[in-house]
Amino acid sequence: MSRATLVWLIGVPLCVALGLAISYSAPPLRDRDQHYELVRLVVDVLSEVDQNYVRELTPAARRKLVEDMLNGGLEQLDPHSGFMNAQEYKQFERKSRGKFGGVGIQVSVDRVTGSMVITSPIAGSPAQAAGILPGDEIVKVDGHPVDALRNSEAIELIQGEPGTTVTLTIQRSGEPKPLEFKLVRAIIEVETVLGFRRRHDNPKQWDFLIDPEHKIAYVRIIEFDEPTAARVREIVERLDLEGTRGLVLDLRGNPGGLLTSAVEVADLFLTQGRIVSTRGRQQPERSYDARASGTLFEPPDRHPIAVLIDRASASASEIVAAALQDHNRAVIVGERSYGKGSVQNIFSMEDHTTALKLTTQSYWRPSGKNIHRFPDSRDADDWGVRPTPGFEVTLSDDERLSARNARRKQDIVAGMSEVVDSANDPVLRKAMGYLRTAVDR
Numbered sequence: 001m002s003r004a005t006l007v008w009l010i011g012v013p014l015c016v017a018l019g020l021a022i023s024y025s026a027p028p029l030r031d032r033d034q035h036y037e038l039v040r041l042v043v044d045v046l047s048e049v050d051q052n053y054v055r056e057l058t059p060a061a062r063r064k065l066v067e068d069m070l071n072g073g074l075e076q077l078d079p080h081s082g083f084m085n086a087q088e089y090k091q092f093e094r095k096s097r098g099k100f101g102g103v104g105i106q107v108s109v110d111r112v113t114g115s116m117v118i119t120s121p122i123a124g125s126p127a128q129a130a131g132i133l134p135g136d137e138i139v140k141v142d143g144h145p146v147d148a149l150r151n152s153e154a155i156e157l158i159q160g161e162p163g164t165t166v167t168l169t170i171q172r173s174g175e176p177k178p179l180e181f182k183l184v185r186a187i188i189e190v191e192t193v194l195g196f197r198r199r200h201d202n203p204k205q206w207d208f209l210i211d212p213e214h215k216i217a218y219v220r221i222i223e224f225d226e227p228t229a230a231r232v233r234e235i236v237e238r239l240d241l242e243g244t245r246g247l248v249l250d251l252r253g254n255p256g257g258l259l260t261s262a263v264e265v266a267d268l269f270l271t272q273g274r275i276v277s278t279r280g281r282q283q284p285e286r287s288y289d290a291r292a293s294g295t296l297f298e299p300p301d302r303h304p305i306a307v308l309i310d311r312a313s314a315s316a317s318e319i320v321a322a323a324l325q326d327h328n329r330a331v332i333v334g335e336r337s338y339g340k341g342s343v344q345n346i347f348s349m350e351d352h353t354t355a356l357k358l359t360t361q362s363y364w365r366p367s368g369k370n371i372h373r374f375p376d377s378r379d380a381d382d383w384g385v386r387p388t389p390g391f392e393v394t395l396s397d398d399e400r401l402s403a404r405n406a407r408r409k410q411d412i413v414a415g416m417s418e419v420v421d422s423a424n425d426p427v428l429r430k431a432m433g434y435l436r437t438a439v440d441r
Contacts, residue, residue: 126184240297280361333391
C-alpha cells in the first residue's frame, strides 16, 4: 500500500473521530468506545510506520504526517474545513486583523480541476503592481509544481519574510506560454475599501465620486476583515455630508471574510429586519438583525444603491448582497455569485498554537433561502445571489479581462493617471444607467 493511500485511509477516520469529539461534550459510552478504537487505529498505524517504513522519520516528518492525515480527511468533509499548523494559524490571525506578510494575493482552488487560481491580487500589493490578475492560475512557486503540493504548502512557499523574493509561474487564459513573475515579499496591509480613482494630490487616498454631476459615488470592498465596516462607515458618512445621492457598492471578486464584518456593513444601510441567520447541528439558530440607529444614506427612495457582483463574489459578500436585495434596498447588477453558504468556526488547539477550521453552520438570507452551491448543484437550482431581474450582465472573457485590467490600473499608484471609462465596464455601465435615472426622478 502506498504512503499516499495510507494517509487517506487513516486520515478520514481520524478526522471523523475529531469531528465527533468536538460535536459532543459528553458522548455516550458506546460513542466514546468507538472514538478510542479509532484513536487506537491511528496510534497503531503510526507505530508501524515508525518501526517499518523504508526510512526513519524525523520528528518534523512525523509531525507532518499527522498534519497530512488531518487535512486529508478534513478536505474530504468539505473544501472549507482544515487544520492550521502554528505558522498557518499565525498568518490567519494576522490576515483577519488586516495585516500579514507575503506578496498580496488571494487564492482559491478550482473545484473541478483542483488548480490554484488567484481570486484577486490585493490592491497596492507587489502582486498587483507586477500585473498579476484575477483568474491567473499558479503553476509553480520557485520552480516547485503546485499540483505536487498541498494548498497550505504552496501558500507557505509563497509567503515569507519581507524583502525576500519568490517567483510565481502563472498560466493566464489567452497566453500561449506560462508567465513568470519575480516578486519581492512585503508586509501586506490590506486596504479592503477602495474608491473609483486615486487622488492626484495624494495617491494613497481615494476619490469616491464617480459622477460629480449626478453626485454618484463608488465604493469597492475587496474583503471583509475587522476594520472593513468602520472604514465603510467613515467613507459613507463623509459622502452623505457632501450630498451624495447614489452609490455603487462593488463586491465583484470579493471572496468573503468575517461574518460579523458583513453583518455590520449590511446594517449600515438597513433600519430593521433580518440580515442573516446561521444554523448548525449543535448550535441553536442565531439571527442577526438590523438596528434602527446608525443607518446611513437615507431616505432610501432618494439614495439608491446598486451592488455589483460576479461569479467570484462569495460568502460574506453574498450575505451583504442578499440582505440588501431581500429588503429591496439595492438592485443587484452583474453575474450570479459563487454560492458559499457555510460558516467556519475556529477551534484553538495545542495551547492556542494551532487550530481546527471546521464548517459548523450554514447561513440563511432574510428570504429564508440558503445560497450554498453543493458539488451536485445544477445551474437551474436555487444557489448563489442572482442579479435583480433586468440587471443581469453576461460578459465575454475579453470583456471581463478588459474590465479587470482597467480596474487594476486605477488600483495601483503607478496607474493613477489612467482614467477608467465606465463604458469599458458593462456591469458598471448598467449600474450607472440605473442610478442616474433614479437620482433624476
